Amino acid sequence: MSTVQGRLRIAVQKSGRLSERSLDLVRDAGLRVVKGNNDLLYRVENYPIDLLRVRDDDIPTFVADGVCDLGIVGENVLEEVRNGGPTAEVLMPLGFGRCTLKIAIPPTLAYDGPASLDGLRIATSYPKILRRWLDERNIAADIVTMRGAVEVAPRLKLASAICDLVSTGATLEANGLAPKETVLDSQAVLIKSPVAPEAGLQHLLDSIIERMAGVVSSQGAKYVMLNAPRSALAAITAILPGAGAPTVMPLAGRDDAVAVHAVCQEAVFWETLERLKAAGASAILVLPIEKMM
Numbered sequence: 001m002s003t004v005q006g007r008l009r010i011a012v013q014k015s016g017r018l019s020e021r022s023l024d025l026v027r028d029a030g031l032r033v034v035k036g037n038n039d040l041l042y043r044v045e046n047y048p049i050d051l052l053r054v055r056d057d058d059i060p061t062f063v064a065d066g067v068c069d070l071g072i073v074g075e076n077v078l079e080e081v082r083n084g085g086p087t088a089e090v091l092m093p094l095g096f097g098r099c100t101l102k103i104a105i106p107p108t109l110a111y112d113g114p115a116s117l118d119g120l121r122i123a124t125s126y127p128k129i130l131r132r133w134l135d136e137r138n139i140a141a142d143i144v145t146m147r148g149a150v151e152v153a154p155r156l157k158l159a160s161a162i163c164d165l166v167s168t169g170a171t172l173e174a175n176g177l178a179p180k181e182t183v184l185d186s187q188a189v190l191i192k193s194p195v196a197p198e199a200g201l202q203h204l205l206d207s208i209i210e211r212m213a214g215v216v217s218s219q220g221a222k223y224v225m226l227n228a229p230r231s232a233l234a235a236i237t238a239i240l241p242g243a244g245a246p247t248v249m250p251l252a253g254r255d256d257a258v259a260v261h262a263v264c265q266e267a268v269f270w271e272t273l274e275r276l277k278a279a280g281a282s283a284i285l286v287l288p289i290e291k292m293m
């Protein structure tokens with residue numbers, strides 16, 4: 001049994017880059033989170049659920065071992081912590097915490113592809129992922145494991161290259177390093193324990209997962225309504241970004257035109273509206289979607 005005293009547990013990062021968005025997801029799924037005196041555990045007041053707030057490195061293990069039923073963690077951490085034992089199941093990517101694990105070098109180092117790393121020392125917080133990447137390419141390099149501030153390693157002559165997370169690239173630039181290889185693309189994912197909750201909580205667990213999937217898929221989605229000449233219907237439908245089959249309805253007193261309603265899964269830009277208008281659409285409305293299931 002993974003649960004304690006009839007409550008589900010969700011592991012989230014306590015304080016860091018994923019904390020706020022993880023809490024947002026939990027709240028958007030309809031869970032009312034109460035911050036009590038206990039910093040490690042936040043209670044959900046409208047369901048028997050607790051949020052366990054921990055270091056992100058511990059989340060995969062907590063979920064794999066059944067200490068928590070669900071967890072929100074970066075793919076980079078999940079990959080690094082992976083061992084031979086039971087593993088958490090990845091349910092879905094969450095669309096935030098996007099970053100890339102990259103190998104970067106100072107400009108003074110000659111670089112002509114991954115083979116140039118042979119015989120070098122590379123500093124990283126992700127020794128296992130890096131070792132696998134190097135082994136797959138038959139590169140023999142030394143790995144220096146650092147917990148943080150990896151980007152200073154070349155300046156301290158601790159290593160010739162680094163392998164670290166990058167999003168905007170500002171940290172690399174500030175340290176005079178240039179990215180050369182992508183080792184892993186990462187984002188936050190929802191993970192589930194292989195250990196089933198007690199029978200009475202299975203339904204709640206399924207429902208929370210379904211709600212979270214709804215929150216994620218409605219992110220950025222828009223509801224588009226417009227009027228279109230019947231003759232331009234095919235052209236207009238083709239312009240709507242990421243829309244399935246739209247709903248087409250008659251317009252009172254107008255045989256030549258229809259109303260079109262569609263859920264667009266991709267961003268609807270001003271350019272999209274201009275193209276729709278040029279194709280004959282009028283009275284175009286773009287509305288946010290609050291919930292989707």
Ligand SMILES: Nc1ncnc2c1ncn2[C@@H]1O[C@H](COP(=O)(O)OP(=O)(O)OP(=O)(O)O)[C@@H](O)[C@H]1O
Pocket residue numbers: 013014015016017018054055056057073074075076077097098099165166167168186187188
């Ligand atoms: N620059 C970035 N941009 C976007 N996402 C990032 C960036 N750096 C890291 N991340 C993602 O956010 C996760 C958490 O990053 P953070 O820096 O808060 O971790 P941490 O310092 O290891 O925190 P903890 O104290 O929980 O161990 C990373 O594992 C990664 O998935």
Ligand SMILES: O=P(O)(O)OC[C@H]1O[C@H](OP(=O)(O)OP(=O)(O)O)[C@H](O)[C@@H]1O
Pocket residue numbers: 017148149151164165166167168169170171172
């Ligand atoms: O490409 P950038 O946008 O500059 O982001 C990259 C930086 O972000 C991460 O560190 P973070 O700021 O989370 O601090 P940490 O090293 O203390 O975890 C990562 O380790 C890099 O240092």
Ligand SMILES: [Mg+2]
Pocket residue numbers: 055056057
């Ligand atoms: Mg960490």
